[in-house]
Amino acid sequence: MVNISPMPLNLVTDTWVKASWEEFLALGESPDLEKARFYYDNDLMRIETMPIGSGHSQDNTILSQTVSLYGTVKNIRLKGFTNGSFRKPGVRECQPDLAYYIGAAFRIPPKTSKPIDVDEFGAPDLVIEIASTTLSDDIGRKRLLYERLGIQEYWVVDVERGEVVAFAVADGGSKQIRESQVLPGLDIALIEEALKRSQTQEDGEINRWLLQVFND
Incomplete structure (x- = not known):
């Protein structure tokens, strides 16, 4: 743009x-x-x-690493986007902190300077917003946008409290969940534990802990 x-x-x-x-x-x-x-x-x-502060950027990194490691260990096909733009022409557009296509059926969008057309490639299966100053909007108006866009799951990370509010989206609405449905077996509480550990531990230590948990 x-x-x-x-x-x-x-x-x-x-x-x-x-x-x-x-x-x-x-x-x-x-x-x-x-x-x-x-x-x-x-x-x-x-x-x-x-501006994006330290808390926002650190949590963004932890969430990206957690999803990537989980998909790797559990052999789940996925493709991630950081600050990618997704467009339904003439109707809606979004630029979430993180977004993922998940599963066997998706096509990988080409690398271009244009937003990803959801009419061509579909909406991402999972969208994540890191909320340091935008929590009420992320849980409110943006959640409606993502419901209409057609995603399957939406996570909002509350940076101040270290909490993850996760929603499953279906039938034009959403409901809160504590275990991911698009990444089966991934407990939201485990993600919150990773966020807590990130306050005192460096990324390699957290990743080694995550790998041990995911392989158990």
Whole structure:
């Protein structure tokens, strides 16, 4: 999303505002917003420009490592994306912290500078948002976006409390779960334990612990 379009002086960021799809696309081409994250759902857009702190980035790393190691040990086919954009043209778009296609059926999207078209490749099976300053929105409005997008599972990581709120999505709605359904056997409590350990342990120590647990 890079072009020469200037950023409007009256642009309101970090909240949901009314906008057309064309306005949303134009803002995505603004060089002033190159590092921002973009969300759109049913004529509402949210452009996040808040800086990412240490807690957010550390938890993002732990979640990525945990999912990758679990898939490796359990021989689960998956493909991960960090800050990837997923688009249903004209209707909605999202840029979650982490997203995964999981299972035997998915096709790997090509490496391009364009958002992944969910009409062509389907929605990710698992989406993860790391919430350090956006918790209420991640659990609320964004959860509705992901339900409509067609994902199967959605996790919100509360950085301040070290908790993971996980939802299974089906039939246009979602319900809270404590064990992953797209990564069978993965207990949400174990992920929270990994987050707790990350406060005092380095990544290699946590990974060795995870491998031992996953291989038991």
